[in-house]
Amino acid sequence: MIKATALKLVTAENRDLVADVLTKRSQNIKIEYSQNADLVPHAVEDLACKMLYLDAEIRGLLNNLRGFYVTKQEDFHLSLRGLSKEAKSSIIDLFESLYGVMSEIRYCADCDVINGKLIFSPRAQMFITGQYMEIAIRKAVQDVLTELEKKHQKQFKLYANTKVATVDGRLKNEFDLIIENVTDYGIIPNRLLLIDNYLTTSQMETIEYFCEYYCANLEQDNLRQKLITMIENDL
Numbered sequence: 001m002i003k004a005t006a007l008k009l010v011t012a013e014n015r016d017l018v019a020d021v022l023t024k025r026s027q028n029i030k031i032e033y034s035q036n037a038d039l040v041p042h043a044v045e046d047l048a049c050k051m052l053y054l055d056a057e058i059r060g061l062l063n064n065l066r067g068f069y070v071t072k073q074e075d076f077h078l079s080l081r082g083l084s085k086e087a088k089s090s091i092i093d094l095f096e097s098l099y100g101v102m103s104e105i106r107y108c109a110d111c112d113v114i115n116g117k118l119i120f121s122p123r124a125q126m127f128i129t130g131q132y133m134e135i136a137i138r139k140a141v142q143d144v145l146t147e148l149e150k151k152h153q154k155q156f157k158l159y160a161n162t163k164v165a166t167v168d169g170r171l172k173n174e175f176d177l178i179i180e181n182v183t184d185y186g187i188i189p190n191r192l193l194l195i196d197n198y199l200t201t202s203q204m205e206t207i208e209y210f211c212e213y214y215c216a217n218l219e220q221d222n223l224r225q226k227l228i229t230m231i232e233n234d235l
Contacts, residue, residue, distance in 0.1 A: 039160065044127075045139055050094050052136035055197050055218045057087045058094070062128060065118065069125050074117050076102075081112045088112075100124060134161075134176055137195060137223070141177055144227050152235055155182040179231070188234050193226060 040048075051058060061078050068076055080088045088107075095105045095114060101124040105116040118124070138160055145156040159178040180187050192213035199207070204215040216226040 040135055045135055047094075047097060048127075048132040048135035049139055050090075050097070051132045052140070052218060054087070054090055054094060057083060058091060059197070061091070066129050068118055069120070069129065072120070074120070075115070076118060077113050077115050079113050080107075101127060133197070138177060140223060141179070141227060144224055144231075145179065148228065148231060152232075154184065154235065156180065156231075157182050181231075181234070185234070191230050191234060193230055195223060 064078055065076060068074075080091060083091070092105070092107050092114060095102060095116060100119060100121070102116045102118055105114065107114050138158070142158055145158060148154065149156060157180040159180070160176070162175050162178045163172065164175065164178070165172040178187060190213075194207070194213065194215045195217070196215065197218045199215060199217045201217075201219075204217060207213075207215045214226050214230050216223040
């Protein structure tokens, strides 16, 4: 099971709830609801993956844009000061590619500011305020599953935005993604992975020790390696 968040750290309370709903290897769970994993066009998925790759560089910019949605401020002016030349170029290219989300993108080299207008559609706002991360992580996870299927001759199924409950219906929880090993054992309830792009390496190590589940941030190849380790531990 994978819980992704861009805004908050895992808490002991959250961990206890997961443990209660998903009892170890008892398969005392049922999936009540799951969205089709193919939810958006490939072009939108590509944009989401670009944003995920640039997470460290655009995190502050996105926080500002979210605030503009709240205040209904159409025009934005965001400073790129302090970023590398390569990062600035990638951000300008990204913003120019976000058709339907923003328009009239202009970069002022003299003042080091990127300017534009936000498009106030519900889908555009939802994408910028967090959906892009769900889409991109889902793609990253699916790519890992495809790799492991070929490597180990197994079959995996990925469920998105899933609601689960105990068989008797008493306890419920939601996960961004659930992975099922169709070939061997179904869902292993005590294999959990929290994805949080604000976690440092030290924080991940601490959470993993005390809470006994996997944590990943979006630095380098961390998500891919943690996911492979989690799945291969049960093969």
